[in-house]
Amino acid sequence: MIERILVVLVCVALGVLAYRLTTRRQVQKASASAVLDPLLSDVPLGTPAIVYFTTPTCAPCRLQQTPTLGKLQQEMGDGLRVIRVDATENPEAAERWGVFSVPTVFVLNRDGQPHKVYNGVVDGETLKRDLTA
DSSP: OHHHHHHHHHHHHHHHHHHHHHHHHHHHHHHHHHSSOGGGTTOOTTOOEEEEEEOTTOHHIIIIIHHHHHHHHHHHGGGOEEEEEETTTOHHHHHHHTOOSSSEEEEEOTTSOEEEEEESOOOHHHHHHHHHO
16 A cells, blocks of 8 residues: 555656656746747836737637736736737747647746746736746
8 A cells, every 4th residue: 555655656756847847948948039039029128928828729728817817917007918829820939939738828027038837727816926026
């Protein structure tokens, strides 16, 4: 019985490690492409931004993530830019940013550099905390 529990714990630990390494690579890839990326051309310096990758067929995007980002945009007004990217219409951008699933949300600091990525739905409070950090 104890052996099974240890095997499960090792598998969970390896899964968490793999996920963290994957998100770190995504942020590094996005940081390299963010320097001159046309997606960020209209973001003023000093304004935090969110780059949100979605598709028309993504139900969690439509039902959860898009309303959350809309509410956050209303709360923060001009103090935040939300850049919505349809990954089916712009697969080159998805490739540049290292997106492999939707929704994927990148949080950019005031210098325009990605510092956090979320693969899947993320709540507004977490995003707000990341934007003000």
